[in-house]
Amino acid sequence: MSMFPDRVRCYEAAMAGTIICIGVMSAAFAQSIPLPYTGIGRTATPAEIKAWDIDVRPDFKGLPPGAGSVANGQQIWETKCESCHGTFGESNEVFTPITGGTTPEDRVTGHVEALMRSDFPQRTTLMKLTQLSTLWDYINRAMPWNAPKSLTVDEVYAVTAYILNLGDILPADFVLSDKNIREVQAMLPNRNGMLKFEPLWNIKGSGDVHNTLCMTDCKIDAKTISSLPDFARNAHGNLAEQNRLIGPVQGINTAEVFGDATPAKKAATKVVSTAPDASDLAKKYACVACHATRSKLIGPSYKDISAKYNGDVGASAKLAAKIRIGGAGTWGTTPMPAHAAISDEDLHALAQWSLSGGQ
Amino acid sequence: MTEHNRKLLDSVTEKSGRIQRAPENFLNAVQLVEVAAGRRDFLRAAFMSAAGATAALGNRAALAESQGDPNILTLPEHSKGLGQPVATRGYGSPSVWEKNLQRRESPGLTRVGAAGVSFCPLQGLFGIITPNGLHFERHHQGWWDIDPTKHRFMINGLVKNPKVYTMNDLMRLPSVSRMHFIECGANTGMEWGNVAVPTVQYTHGMLSCCEFTGVPLSVLLEDCGFDKVKGKYLLAEGADGSGMTRTISMERALDDCFVAYAMNGEMLRPENGYPLRLVVPGIQGVSWVKWLRRIEVGDMPYATKDETLHYVDLMPDGMQRQYTSIQECKSVITTPSGGQALLGRGFYNITGLAWSGRGRIKRVDVSIDGGRNWRIARLETPILSKCFTRFNIGWNWQGGPAVLQSRAVDETGYVQPQLNQLRQVRGSRSIYHNNAIQSWQVNGSGEVSNVHVS
Numbered sequence: 001m002s003m004f005p006d007r008v009r010c011y012e013a014a015m016a017g018t019i020i021c022i023g024v025m026s027a028a029f030a031q032s033i034p035l036p037y038t039g040i041g042r043t044a045t046p047a048e049i050k051a052w053d054i055d056v057r058p059d060f061k062g063l064p065p066g067a068g069s070v071a072n073g074q075q076i077w078e079t080k081c082e083s084c085h086g087t088f089g090e091s092n093e094v095f096t097p098i099t100g101g102t103t104p105e106d107r108v109t110g111h112v113e114a115l116m117r118s119d120f121p122q123r124t125t126l127m128k129l130t131q132l133s134t135l136w137d138y139i140n141r142a143m144p145w146n147a148p149k150s151l152t153v154d155e156v157y158a159v160t161a162y163i164l165n166l167g168d169i170l171p172a173d174f175v176l177s178d179k180n181i182r183e184v185q186a187m188l189p190n191r192n193g194m195l196k197f198e199p200l201w202n203i204k205g206s207g208d209v210h211n212t213l214c215m216t217d218c219k220i221d222a223k224t225i226s227s228l229p230d231f232a233r234n235a236h237g238n239l240a241e242q243n244r245l246i247g248p249v250q251g252i253n254t255a256e257v258f259g260d261a262t263p264a265k266k267a268a269t270k271v272v273s274t275a276p277d278a279s280d281l282a283k284k285y286a287c288v289a290c291h292a293t294r295s296k297l298i299g300p301s302y303k304d305i306s307a308k309y310n311g312d313v314g315a316s317a318k319l320a321a322k323i324r325i326g327g328a329g330t331w332g333t334t335p336m337p338a339h340a341a342i343s344d345e346d347l348h349a350l351a352q353w354s355l356s357g358g359q
Numbered sequence: 360m361t362e363h364n365r366k367l368l369d370s371v372t373e374k375s376g377r378i379q380r381a382p383e384n385f386l387n388a389v390q391l392v393e394v395a396a397g398r399r400d401f402l403r404a405a406f407m408s409a410a411g412a413t414a415a416l417g418n419r420a421a422l423a424e425s426q427g428d429p430n431i432l433t434l435p436e437h438s439k440g441l442g443q444p445v446a447t448r449g450y451g452s453p454s455v456w457e458k459n460l461q462r463r464e465s466p467g468l469t470r471v472g473a474a475g476v477s478f479c480p481l482q483g484l485f486g487i488i489t490p491n492g493l494h495f496e497r498h499h500q501g502w503w504d505i506d507p508t509k510h511r512f513m514i515n516g517l518v519k520n521p522k523v524y525t526m527n528d529l530m531r532l533p534s535v536s537r538m539h540f541i542e543c544g545a546n547t548g549m550e551w552g553n554v555a556v557p558t559v560q561y562t563h564g565m566l567s568c569c570e571f572t573g574v575p576l577s578v579l580l581e582d583c584g585f586d587k588v589k590g591k592y593l594l595a596e597g598a599d600g601s602g603m604t605r606t607i608s609m610e611r612a613l614d615d616c617f618v619a620y621a622m623n624g625e626m627l628r629p630e631n632g633y634p635l636r637l638v639v640p641g642i643q644g645v646s647w648v649k650w651l652r653r654i655e656v657g658d659m660p661y662a663t664k665d666e667t668l669h670y671v672d673l674m675p676d677g678m679q680r681q682y683t684s685i686q687e688c689k690s691v692i693t694t695p696s697g698g699q700a701l702l703g704r705g706f707y708n709i710t711g712l713a714w715s716g717r718g719r720i721k722r723v724d725v726s727i728d729g730g731r732n733w734r735i736a737r738l739e740t741p742i743l744s745k746c747f748t749r750f751n752i753g754w755n756w757q758g759g760p761a762v763l764q765s766r767a768v769d770e771t772g773y774v775q776p777q778l779n780q781l782r783q784v785r786g787s788r789s790i791y792h793n794n795a796i797q798s799w800q801v802n803g804s805g806e807v808s809n810v811h812v813s
Contacts, residue, residue, distance in 0.1 A: 037582055040531055041524040048523060049515050052653050055594055055604060058662045094470050116677030118788065128671070128679065131662040138664035141602035142500060148600040194671065196660070197680035200687070200792065203611065203641060203717055207687050209784045211766070211774040211796075215724070215733045222729045222762070224800065226553040226811035235466060236557055239698035241459055244483045248707055249699035251459070252806055254557075283472045 056137040066153040067177035073162025106189035278353030293358040302358030319351040473501035478564030487747035489567035500601035507634035516655035519584030540568040544643035547793040558698035568747040573619030598652035604663040640745040641716030675786035688715035689794035690767035701805035715769035720748040729762035
């Protein structure tokens with residue numbers, strides 16, 4: 001390894017005003033970085049590898065033994081999954097739907113027909129899924145959303161089985177296990193719907209779409225075929241506020257025109273405002289996934305919360321407790337999940353903010 | 360009003376009836392505060408009226424009448440007072456005048472911020488290095504600021520000696536520092552079907568470029584005695600809730616991948632994987648696993664969630680392309696670009712970025728007539744492999760409509776395609792890997808907007 005050239009290092013001894021030079025030989029350097037790198041790192045213990053090596057491969061290597069029923073999966077689903085994914089895994093409120101778009105015929109062909117149709121509105125998990133290992137592995141490592149890696153092995157089997165039951169792939173009395181998972185793999189509606197695409201995997205590939213280097217009078221229609229509609233002009237906020245104050249161009253003011261009385265005040269606070277905002281906390285803790293200011297999403301709107309607790313002096317503490325330990329479905333069929341990781345300070349701010357109607 | 364703004368107001372001497380030349384110089388005190396807050400409508404209105412008056416009187420006459428620019432004639436506070444001492448800010452931050460350039464979300468793109476994207480403001484950046492605070496973000500289950508003394512990195516699988524490294528261990532090993540772009544596979548993904556977003560921040564902002572420092576994977580794999588016969592693939596795994604996992608080819612790993620702890624001279628930012636992330640040059644950002652805790656050597660691809668359910672490219676025949684990883688050659692003009700307005704007729708420097716996952720940029724061509732005629736742009740140095748290359752070319756805007764495009768060529772000879780060429784092969788539902796030539800339309804009033812042209 002010839003990483004270090006011969007060189008001479010000179011250090012100026014600042015106080016004395018003298019210069020000290022140290023000759024450095026490349027051979028000496030080579031000797032100082034022998035392979036292996038002694039004293040660096042250590043052998044992992046079997047327990048450490050077991051704790052972290054949780055991946056399950058397409059050939060099911062890494063899948064721990066266990067079993068879970070559709071019925072048990074339904075129970076877990078209703079307490080831990082439904083609030084985001086909907087009762088039948090069909091919800092697109094928070095994430096893309098898990099179920100839908102597959103047919104009994106797809107299970108025969110192994111390639112979901114709806115994927116071939118350009119008019120099909122959604123691509124659900126079960127439409128795309130080619131490897132059952134993918135589903136098992138992901139639930140095991142990352143679900144539920146706000147408490148990943150909290151399910152037991154048998155619970156992961158159960159939830160996997162229930163999702164497949166929701167997709168009409170497994171019957172309601174099925175028990176999924178490491179023993180029969182390969183047979184279930186052979187029933188997936190899109191098991192044949194994927195190919196490894198070498199031209200974009202291999203760096204030496206040349207791609208699949210090619211252009212030429214025409215320089216003059218190139219053949220084009222020069223017609224605008226798509227542009228942003230006027231109503232979307234300000235959909236990303238005022239573009240004037242997203243460009244530098246100086247330079248060769250200015251951001252276009254896409255916001256409504258303000259009168260000249262109030263904006264000075266507005267602008268002044270905007271320049272220096274650095275205080276954390278409860279609405280940022282609501283984003284941080286993903287409250288806004290289920291709650292909006294005015295309209296009901298999965299949970300009630302902040303306006304409705306504010307109205308319900310209007311005049312209730314104990315409301316703030318009540319609400320804080322609810323956010324911390326989870327709701328009981330006061331507002332509908334879907335209970336709010338627990339939020340154990342919120343700090344007390346943030347919790348208080350969120351409760352207050354909710355009571356103010358998200359203002 | 361805050362103390363800062365009061366000072367700001369006090370420092371500006373209002374001179375009514377005066378006419379100045381540069382647009383930032385003819386604002387009254389209130390307008391200046393507006394502008395500081397990014398309220399450019401005031402600036403634009405002021406510019407228009409001043410430009411009109413200037414045109415009527417002529418620059419020289421106007422200046423003679425006014426005796427000059429009050430920003431020159433009246434010394435500002437900062438020329439007459441005492442400035443702030445050293446270390447007022449132990450970790451410096453950008454000027455208060457630069458607040459408009461922020462990472463921003465695209466409304467409606469994702470419902471949950473913890474599984475969202477924030478876009479890099481490419482429209483305001485210079486050169487090829489992305490400031491750490493403006494680097495784009497993509498998290499799959501939220502970001503964490505991990506205690507580096509407790510972070511561990513493990514290599515296991517097809518190795519003679521599965522090992523655990525602390526950050527101390529990793530930072531003792533031989534390191535490399537390399538400049539590379541990182542681009543999300545879904546960058547420009549919103550634009551497959553039609554124009555969906557207004558500015559380059561949203562069309563191309565899942566893109567950044569930094570100098571990363573860390574330990575080559577080849578060093579670490581050798582240290583663990585990896586299986587050189589069977590070990591064809593790696594699984595990289597994050598320590599976050601999503602336990603982000605991606606398959607890396609052993610060929611890539613041994614070529615130029617490294618585990619990085621630093622970016623642009625300082626440790627990684629938490630949003631970018633502090634204290635350890637994988638750098639996979641030329642490959643889509645999702646493979647650059649953040650908060651990296653483990654690498655497993657294996658003999659087959661892993662078909663993880665983000666290479667089976669997402670980051671797969673749906674083709675018109677309903678087949679999904681899996682393991683589409685390379686970010687092919689691409690470029691975009693960053694100024695002038697969508698959502699910006701030219702200040703008036705005359706000279707402009709068209710500037711932009713080009714990059715390729717397969718190596719160096721060889722050439723960038725620029726068209727101002729929607730692709731009918733092209734000129735070769737000037738490339739700034741350094742021109743590095745799998746790194747941004749900055750290009751520039753002069754343009755005299757005569758006030759007429761124009762469509763600006765850039766077309767990059769990499770060292771393999773691959774030419775950045777047109778959108779319709781991509782669509783002919785891949786349809787418009789594949790989400791990922793849209794590296795089409797971008798068109799910015801300039802209208803007669805100098806406003807620039809995002810368009811697709813045929």
